[in-house]
Amino acid sequence: FLPTTVIITAIVGSMIGSAFTTIATVGVALFGVGTAMGFSPAIMAGAILSGAIFGDKSSPLSDSTNLASSVAETDLFAHIKNLMWTTLPALILSIIIFLVIGMTHDGASVANNLKLAKLLDPTWWTVVPLVMLFVMAWLRIPAIPTLLMNIIVSTVAFFFHGNATEFSNVLMNGFKTDSSNVILQSLLNRGGMMAMMGTVIIIMLALALGGLLTEQKILTAVMAPFAKRIKTGSGVITGTVLSGIFANFMIGEQYLATILPGQLWKESFDRVKLDRLALGRSLEDSGTVVNYLIPWGVAGGFAAQTLGVPVIEFAPFVFFALLSPVFSLLSAWTGIGVKRVSD
Structure with missing residues (x-):
């Protein structure tokens, strides 16, 4: 079953x-x-x-x-x-x-x-x-x-x-x-x-917090120095995945956890000659899926409210969300499935 x-x-x-x-x-x-x-x-x-x-x-x-x-x-x-x-x-x-x-x-x-x-x-x-x-x-x-x-x-x-x-x-x-x-x-x-109003309020508050963090360039100030120093394709993908996870914990909103790392690492993908498809996949494997594992996240809060199970209880069993970043990192380190910009 x-x-x-x-x-x-x-x-x-x-x-x-x-x-x-x-x-x-x-x-x-x-x-x-x-x-x-x-x-x-x-x-x-x-x-x-x-x-x-x-x-x-x-x-x-x-x-x-x-x-x-x-x-x-x-x-x-x-x-x-x-x-x-x-x-x-x-x-x-x-x-x-x-x-x-x-x-x-x-x-x-x-x-x-x-x-x-x-x-x-x-x-x-x-x-x-x-x-x-x-x-x-x-x-x-x-x-x-x-x-x-x-x-x-x-x-x-x-x-x-x-x-x-x-x-x-x-x-x-x-x-x-x-x-x-x-x-x-x-x-x-x-x-x-x-029934959605509780989730809508969380979304509004998360977007407001994300707006402040974006306008004040707080997340950019924290992560930008790392983005500039990484010079390998595997390192850029790893940084993007970790940034997406970090943004989810900081903001609790999957849209901003996709947008902010994407804007931050976009130039790095071009610099190491990785196709932008690799960037999009890295954003999905972290910014999109991890939000369901965050107790204060919009997606996690919605699932908990709808099914009546706390996030902290079901998170260890959402194997797809747990495995997606892992396979993304494995792909980066092995080079399997990573598209590069042709000469």
């Missing part, structure tokens, strides 16, 4: 381009099923986040992926393709680890899940938005038009079964089921814009 959880969230995350949305929808459902089978909440959260982060990192619709590509000034789809050198090994090893954990687990029961399955009645039109996302991403249609089209399709589909009042209520307060089944209520009765 654990490796299946990683694969499902990875697929959904890749199709919708958002780890947050994946965690708060299919992730919540898998969390309820997994804990009902007797798995630890921390382990379930780790499996869900591992797949969701991979999906977010590998999708052309992802905000963080588009951001890293923009900061590095590279083609989006070339950036995603280059990510696979470190992203796929981290995912495969994570799946193997969860497979081993699952094989050693005792006491799992599917009785509650079989009862739950009888209450669910999926329809064909629920697949239409996901199919559209996949097709439009395959055709390399930009993220914003793709998302707008799917919002329109999903809204039209909703009005086949509800009215404008119900629609606005779901947007603000989330979906509420009429079922008396306690398990179904815990899985479905959540969401809405109001």
Whole structure:
């Protein structure tokens, strides 16, 4: 069940381009099923986040992926393709680890899940938005038009079964089921814009702090001397990865943890004749994924609030986020998958 959880969230995350949305929808459902089978909440959260982060990192619709590509000034789809050198090994090893954990687990029961399955009645039109996302991403249609089209399709589909009042209520307060089944209520009765306000406030405060650190050039003053002295490709990539991790701990916001190291190390990549694709991948392997392991980070706080598990408990089990920087450093030191600017 654990490796299946990683694969499902990875697929959904890749199709919708958002780890947050994946965690708060299919992730919540898998969390309820997994804990009902007797798995630890921390382990379930780790499996869900591992797949969701991979999906977010590998999708052309992802905000963080588009951001890293923009900061590095590279083609989006070339950036995603280059990510696979470190992203796929981290995912495969994570799946193997969860497979081993699952094989050693005792006491799992599917009785509650079989009862739950009888209450669910999926329809064909629920697949239409996901199919559209996949097709439009395959055709390399930009993220914003793709998302707008799917919002329109999903809204039209909703009005086949509800009215404008119900629609606005779901947007603000989330979906509420009429079922008396306690398990179904815990899985479905959540969401809405109001539920996001705590996370939105953290984002605003993190961006404000990041603005101060950027304007006062505090992080630049700390890291710039190191960036200028490093003269090897492996050293530049290592510095970028460590800077992304450091920025996450300092600011707690993955966007700024991507932007600031990217601006700081961009000239160093040019100086040692490394392709900007290597910069984009280094930013993703540190600035993007590590934020889920920071208790005061926006992504970590959102996951903890959504799944009801403290960051400090699930962080050791988010193997994908832990392994991504490791494989990035291995790639830098061995030269495997590192693109250089041709003479």
